[in-house]
Amino acid sequence: MEKEPLLMLPGPVPMPERVRMAMVRQAINHRGAEFGSVYTDCVRVLKETFGTKNELFVISGSGTASMEAAVANFGRGRDIACLVNGKFGERMYKIAQRYGTAHELSSEWGTPLNLVALEERLAEGADMVTLVHNETSAGIRNPAEKVGRLARKYDALFVMDGITSIGGDEVRADAWGADVVVVGSQKCLAAPAGLSAVSVSDRAWERLSSERPYYLDLAAYRKSAKAKIMETPYTPAVPLFLALREACLIIEEEGLGPRIARHRRNAESVRAAVKAWGLDLLPEIDGDHAYSNTVTAVKLPGNVNDSEFRGTVKKLGIEIAGGQDHLKGRIFRIGTMGATGAPEILATLAAVQHALRIHGHIPAGDGVSAACGVLG
Amino acid sequence: MEKEPLLMLPGPVPMPERVRMAMVRQAINHRGAEFGSVYTDCVRVLKETFGTKNELFVISGSGTASMEAAVANFGRGRDIACLVNGKFGERMYKIAQRYGTAHELSSEWGTPLNLVALEERLAEGADMVTLVHNETSAGIRNPAEKVGRLARKYDALFVMDGITSIGGDEVRADAWGADVVVVGSQKCLAAPAGLSAVSVSDRAWERLSSERPYYLDLAAYRKSAKAKIMETPYTPAVPLFLALREACLIIEEEGLGPRIARHRRNAESVRAAVKAWGLDLLPEIDGDHAYSNTVTAVKLPGNVNDSEFRGTVKKLGIEIAGGQDHLKGRIFRIGTMGATGAPEILATLAAVQHALRIHGHIPAGDGVSAACGVLG
Numbered sequence: 001m002e003k004e005p006l007l008m009l010p011g012p013v014p015m016p017e018r019v020r021m022a023m024v025r026q027a028i029n030h031r032g033a034e035f036g037s038v039y040t041d042c043v044r045v046l047k048e049t050f051g052t053k054n055e056l057f058v059i060s061g062s063g064t065a066s067m068e069a070a071v072a073n074f075g076r077g078r079d080i081a082c083l084v085n086g087k088f089g090e091r092m093y094k095i096a097q098r099y100g101t102a103h104e105l106s107s108e109w110g111t112p113l114n115l116v117a118l119e120e121r122l123a124e125g126a127d128m129v130t131l132v133h134n135e136t137s138a139g140i141r142n143p144a145e146k147v148g149r150l151a152r153k154y155d156a157l158f159v160m161d162g163i164t165s166i167g168g169d170e171v172r173a174d175a176w177g178a179d180v181v182v183v184g185s186q187k188c189l190a191a192p193a194g195l196s197a198v199s200v201s202d203r204a205w206e207r208l209s210s211e212r213p214y215y216l217d218l219a220a221y222r223k224s225a226k227a228k229i230m231e232t233p234y235t236p237a238v239p240l241f242l243a244l245r246e247a248c249l250i251i252e253e254e255g256l257g258p259r260i261a262r263h264r265r266n267a268e269s270v271r272a273a274v275k276a277w278g279l280d281l282l283p284e285i286d287g288d289h290a291y292s293n294t295v296t297a298v299k300l301p302g303n304v305n306d307s308e309f310r311g312t313v314k315k316l317g318i319e320i321a322g323g324q325d326h327l328k329g330r331i332f333r334i335g336t337m338g339a340t341g342a343p344e345i346l347a348t349l350a351a352v353q354h355a356l357r358i359h360g361h362i363p364a365g366d367g368v369s370a371a372c373g374v375l376g
Numbered sequence: 377m378e379k380e381p382l383l384m385l386p387g388p389v390p391m392p393e394r395v396r397m398a399m400v401r402q403a404i405n406h407r408g409a410e411f412g413s414v415y416t417d418c419v420r421v422l423k424e425t426f427g428t429k430n431e432l433f434v435i436s437g438s439g440t441a442s443m444e445a446a447v448a449n450f451g452r453g454r455d456i457a458c459l460v461n462g463k464f465g466e467r468m469y470k471i472a473q474r475y476g477t478a479h480e481l482s483s484e485w486g487t488p489l490n491l492v493a494l495e496e497r498l499a500e501g502a503d504m505v506t507l508v509h510n511e512t513s514a515g516i517r518n519p520a521e522k523v524g525r526l527a528r529k530y531d532a533l534f535v536m537d538g539i540t541s542i543g544g545d546e547v548r549a550d551a552w553g554a555d556v557v558v559v560g561s562q563k564c565l566a567a568p569a570g571l572s573a574v575s576v577s578d579r580a581w582e583r584l585s586s587e588r589p590y591y592l593d594l595a596a597y598r599k600s601a602k603a604k605i606m607e608t609p610y611t612p613a614v615p616l617f618l619a620l621r622e623a624c625l626i627i628e629e630e631g632l633g634p635r636i637a638r639h640r641r642n643a644e645s646v647r648a649a650v651k652a653w654g655l656d657l658l659p660e661i662d663g664d665h666a667y668s669n670t671v672t673a674v675k676l677p678g679n680v681n682d683s684e685f686r687g688t689v690k691k692l693g694i695e696i697a698g699g700q701d702h703l704k705g706r707i708f709r710i711g712t713m714g715a716t717g718a719p720e721i722l723a724t725l726a727a728v729q730h731a732l733r734i735h736g737h738i739p740a741g742d743g744v745s746a747a748c749g750v751l752g
Contacts, residue, residue: 004402012403012614023399023615026380027388027562029695030569060570061437062611065591072589095590186403186611193406194436194570194613213448213589214471215441235438235562237570237613238388239399319405 045248063184066196086135110138139297148177190338273367421624439560462511486514515673524553566714649743
C-alpha cells in the first residue's frame with residue numbers, strides 16, 4: 001500500500017495535517033500553565049459545539065468512557081429509561097444496567113424510537129433517560145429536542161450521547177434540556193481517537209451520586225478544572241489534548257455554522273448518489289427522525305456479497321464500513337465526518353459505484369454525477 | 377523559551393524522537409490487522425518488562441485507570457489491606473475504599489512499610505493486598521517480593537502498582553506472586569502519557585467479580601484480545617499505541633537488562649551528588665526497602681526556599697519536582713526515568729548545585745563531579 005487507505009468510516013476519520021503535527025512535540029508538564037491553556041481552548045470550543053454553557057470536561061478515554069461517566073456519576077440506583085434503535089443505544093443500555101434499574105425501550109435498528117413507551121416509563125417513575133442522538137450503526141438521527149421535553153416534563157435527567165453528531169450537526173444541549181452530554185474526539189471533531197468530553201448541567205450536579213467511580217469521578221474533574229491553572233485530576237493523554245486543541249481551533253476558524261452546513265451537504269450528496277443508484281437507505285424516518293448528516297447507511301442489494309463488494313472498494317484505497325451485529329452483510333455505511341470534503345466523497349462514490357456494478361448491481365443512474373450536483 | 381524545558385520529573389519524561397514521530401501518522405482503522413500487530417508488539421515487550429507470562433492488556437487511560445481496573449475487577453466486596461508509605465499508596469487506598477472494605481496500613485512517607493501489621497490483617501481475613509512498588513512521592517522502593525510471599529501465605533490476591541518501576545527497575549511479577557500488576561506509559565517506558573497496562577494472573581481470573589465497571593471491564597479486554605485480530609473492546613487511543621509500540625521496540629533493542637542497569641547507574645549518580653553536597657535523602661531504608669532507582673527524593677535544607685530554588689533551576693531550562701502534599705517545600709525530587717542519560721543528569725545536577733549555592737546552601741563538595749565518577 002503506497003499510503004494509508006482513505007477512511008470513510010463513521011470514525012475514525014482522516015485528520016488535518018495541523019492536528020497530526022501537534023502530537024509530535026516533546027513531553028510537557030501537564031501541571032503547568034501551557035497545558036492549562038490547551039485544556040481551556042478545548043473547553044471553550046467544545047462548549048460551543050455542544051450548545052452549552054454548562055461545565056465541560058475532557059476525559060482521557062474514548063467516548064464509551066464518557067458515556068459510562070455520565071451514567072456512573074448521575075445514574076446509580078436510578079430508574080433509567082434507555083431509548084434504543086441501534087448498537088450504541090444498546091451499549092448505553094448495557095452501561096445503565098451496571099449502575100441502575102435499566103429499562104430498554106427498543107425499536108428495530110434504524111426505525112423511529114418508541115416515544116410513547118418513553119412517556120409511559122417516565123410516568124411510571126423513570127428518573128433518567130438515555131438517548132443516542134446520532135445512531136451511526138443505522139444512519140438515523142433521533143429527535144433529541146422532543147426527548148428532552150419529555151424528560152423535563154417528568155423531571156428526569158437527560159443523558160445524551162452526541163458522540164457522532166457534535167461538531168458536525170446541530171446540537172443545542174441547553175435548549176434541548178440535555179443534562180449530561182458526551183462527544184468523542186475521532187468523529188466530527190476530526191481529532192485522534194482516545195479522548196472524549198462530557199458536559200454537566202446544574203440539575204445533574206444536584207443529583208450527583210455519593211458513590212462514584214475513581215478515574216471517571218466527575219466531581220474530581222470539576223475540582224481540578226477550577227484550580228488556579230485548569231488541569232485534570234489524573235495524568236491526561238497530553239499529545240491527544242494538543243491535537244484536540246488544534247482540531248478545535250480549526251472548528252473556530254471554519255465557523256460552527258458553515259461546518260454543520262458542510263456536513264449536511266456532504267451527507268446529502270451521498271444520499272443523492274444512493275437514490276441515483278436505485279438503492280434504499282436503511283433508516284425509516286418520520287417527522288421526528290431524520291437521516292443522519294454524518295453517516296449514510298445503505299441497504300446492500302440481496303445479490304451483492306458484502307465482503308467482496310467492500311474488498312473491491314478497499315483495493316481502490318478506500319475503507320467504507322459494513323453493518324454491525326445482525327446488519328452485517330446487509331448494509332454498508334459511508335461516514336462523512338470531520339475534515340471530509342468533495343474530493344474524498346467523489347472518490348468514494350466512484351469506487352462504490354464501480355464495485356456495485358462488478359458485484360452484480362447495475363446502478364440505475366450515475367450517483368457520482370448526482371453527488372457533484374449537490375456538492376458543486 | 378527557545379524550546380521545551382528538560383523534564384527531570386518522576387514522569388512525564390522526554391521521549392525519543394522515534395516515539396514522538398510515530399504519532400504523526402494519519403488515522404488507521406483500529407479494527408484492522410495493522411492495529412492488531414501494533415497491540416501485539418506492545419504486549420510482547422510489556423510482558424517481558426513485567427516479568428510475567430500472564431495475560432496483559434493496554435488500556436486507553438492513565439496509570440490511575442489501570443489501578444482502578446485492578447481493584448474494580450478483582451477487589452469488589454473484598455477485605456483489602458493497603459500498604460501506604462507515600463502519595464500513590466494513599467491513592468490506591470482511596471480507590472480500594474470505593475470497592476471493598478479497605479484498611480490503610482500506613483507508615484510515614486518514605487519510611488519502611490509495616491509488614492507486621494500486614495501479616496496481622498492477613499491473619500484477620502484480608503483477601504487482597506495493594507502495594508506501590510516504587511513510591512515516587514518519597515523516592516523509596518518497597519519490598520514487593522516479601523509482600524508477595526505474605527499474600528500467598530494467606531491466599532490473598534496481590535495487586536502491585538509498578539507504574540514507575542516497570543521498564544526501569546527489576547520487576548518479576550510471576551516470581552513475586554503479583555497477581556494484578558500495572559504500569560503507566562509516561563514513566564520508565566518513555567512513551568507519551570495517556571496509556572497504561574495491566575497483567576492478570578490465573579489466580580485473579582478465578583476471583584473475577586461478577587459486578588464490574590464497563591470501560592475498565594477486564595473480561596471485555598480479555599475477550600477482545602483473543603479475537604482473530606487482537607483488538608480492544610472500545611476505541612483505543614491509536615496515536616499513543618503507535619508511540620508505545622516504538623517505545624517498546626526501543627526497549628527490546630537496548631535490552632531489558634542493560635536498560636535496568638542504566639537506570640540504576642543514573643539514580644546512583646544522583647545519590648552520589650546528593651552525598652557530595654552534604655544533603656540527606658528522604659527515605660529511611662532498611663534491609664527490605666531501598667532507594668528508588670528511578671527517582672531520587674532529597675531533603676531541602678531548611679534555609680532554602682523551595683519555589684525560589686526550583687525557579688532558578690527552571691530558568692536554566694530544567695524542571696525538577698518538588699514535594700507533594702505535606703512534603704511540599706520540604707523535599708525536591710529528580711526523576712531519572714526512560715531515555716534519560718548522562719547529558720540530562722549532568723545538566724540537571726549542575727543547575728541544582730548552582731541553585732543550592734545561590735539560595736543559601738553551600739554544597740560541601742562537587743556533586744557534578746561525583747556523578748561523573750559514577751556515570752563515566
